[in-house]
Amino acid sequence: MVGDRRLLKTLSVMAAIAVVGVAYFHFKLGLGWIQATYEVVITLSTVGYQRPAVELATEDMAFLAVLIPGGVGTGAYAASLMVSQIVEGDLAQHLGFRKMTKQIGALHGHVVVCGMGSIGRLAARELKEAGREVVCVDRDPALLADLRDDGFMTIEGDATDENVLGQAGVPVAEVLVAAMQNDAESVFLTLSARFLNGRIRVVARGSDERVERKLRRAGANRVILPTILGGRRLAQAVTQPNVLDFVDLMTSRGEHSLRMDEVRIANSCRFVGQTIQGSSFRQRFGVIIVAVRSPDGAMRFNPSDELVCGAGDILVALGEAADLDRLKSEASDTA
Structure with missing residues (x-):
C-alpha cells in the first residue's frame, strides 16, 4: 500500500538522522557510543540538556540546530502517518462492512453456508463457481477475512443464533448449507433455519446414520455424510474405477466441457406436453x-x-456445457 511505503520511507529517514547524529557525537566530540546515543536521543526527543556533556563549539551548535528540527519533524510526520493509517484502516473496514451488509440485505433466493471448515469452504467455492450468490457464516474472523479477500459476503457470529441467521438473510434465502463440525450444532441450526423460513431447503452435514435421522x-x-461417502468412493476406486472416473468427469468443474446438469421445465416452456422424442433433445441440443x-x-x-414432459419436471441431462x-435457456420462462 502507498501508506505503508510512505511510512517505511519516513522511518528510514528518521533512522538515518539518528545514525548520523550518533556518529557525529562519537567521532567529532569524542563521546563513547552509549553516551553519543544518549545525546542523540535526548536531542531528537526534545527532552533537552540539563548539563552539556562537553563544551559545544559554534559548529557543534550549528549541527544540533539542524539535527533537532530534522529529527523532531521526521518523528512527528512518522507519528501522523501511523495515526492516519490506523484511522483510515478502521474507517475503510467500517465502510466495507456497511457496504457488505447492504449487499446481503438486497439478496433474495441466495445460499447461506454455515461453518467455514474445510468442507464448508469447499462447498462455498463450488457454489460461487456455479454462479450462486453465497453468504458465509462462521465465528472465526480470520477465516472470514480470507473469504472476503476471495469476494465472498460474510457474517461473523454463532450460526445457531437466530439474529446472526437473520443478518445472513436466511428468511429470504433459497438454501442453507449446515456444514458445522459439531452434530448438535447442525441439528439446532437446522431447526432455527426451518423456524425462520419454512420454505428454505436445508442441506446438512452429519457424521453417521444416527445423526442423519x-x-x-x-x-x-438432504443430509451428507462425508465419512460414509469417502469410504464408498475408496471402495469404488478399487472395484469400479472406470465408473468412478466417469462420475468424477461429470461432476467436476475441470477444463473439459462434458457435464451432467439439471434442467427445469417451466410452465410456459414449449416442451410442456411434448414427448421426449418430440422435443428432439438429442437432435437439437446434442444432450442425453x-x-x-x-x-x-x-x-x-x-x-x-x-x-x-410436464411443467415442473426436472430433466437430468448429459452433454456439452x-x-x-x-x-x-429454452426450458426457462424467458425462452
Whole structure:
C-alpha cells in the first residue's frame, strides 16, 4: 500500500538522522557510543540538556540546530502517518462492512453456508463457481477475512443464533448449507433455519446414520455424510474405477466441457406436453436425458421416448456445457 511505503520511507529517514547524529557525537566530540546515543536521543526527543556533556563549539551548535528540527519533524510526520493509517484502516473496514451488509440485505433466493471448515469452504467455492450468490457464516474472523479477500459476503457470529441467521438473510434465502463440525450444532441450526423460513431447503452435514435421522427430523431436506461417502468412493476406486472416473468427469468443474446438469421445465416452456422424442433433445441440443424427476418426487431413470414432459419436471441431462446452457435457456420462462 502507498501508506505503508510512505511510512517505511519516513522511518528510514528518521533512522538515518539518528545514525548520523550518533556518529557525529562519537567521532567529532569524542563521546563513547552509549553516551553519543544518549545525546542523540535526548536531542531528537526534545527532552533537552540539563548539563552539556562537553563544551559545544559554534559548529557543534550549528549541527544540533539542524539535527533537532530534522529529527523532531521526521518523528512527528512518522507519528501522523501511523495515526492516519490506523484511522483510515478502521474507517475503510467500517465502510466495507456497511457496504457488505447492504449487499446481503438486497439478496433474495441466495445460499447461506454455515461453518467455514474445510468442507464448508469447499462447498462455498463450488457454489460461487456455479454462479450462486453465497453468504458465509462462521465465528472465526480470520477465516472470514480470507473469504472476503476471495469476494465472498460474510457474517461473523454463532450460526445457531437466530439474529446472526437473520443478518445472513436466511428468511429470504433459497438454501442453507449446515456444514458445522459439531452434530448438535447442525441439528439446532437446522431447526432455527426451518423456524425462520419454512420454505428454505436445508442441506446438512452429519457424521453417521444416527445423526442423519435427527437432522431429517429437524427439517433437513438432504443430509451428507462425508465419512460414509469417502469410504464408498475408496471402495469404488478399487472395484469400479472406470465408473468412478466417469462420475468424477461429470461432476467436476475441470477444463473439459462434458457435464451432467439439471434442467427445469417451466410452465410456459414449449416442451410442456411434448414427448421426449418430440422435443428432439438429442437432435437439437446434442444432450442425453438420463432421468426425469416429476414434481411429486418420482424419479424415472432412462425414460422412454414416449414420456411426456410436464411443467415442473426436472430433466437430468448429459452433454456439452454449451449445449446444456442452450437447453436451460429454452426450458426457462424467458425462452
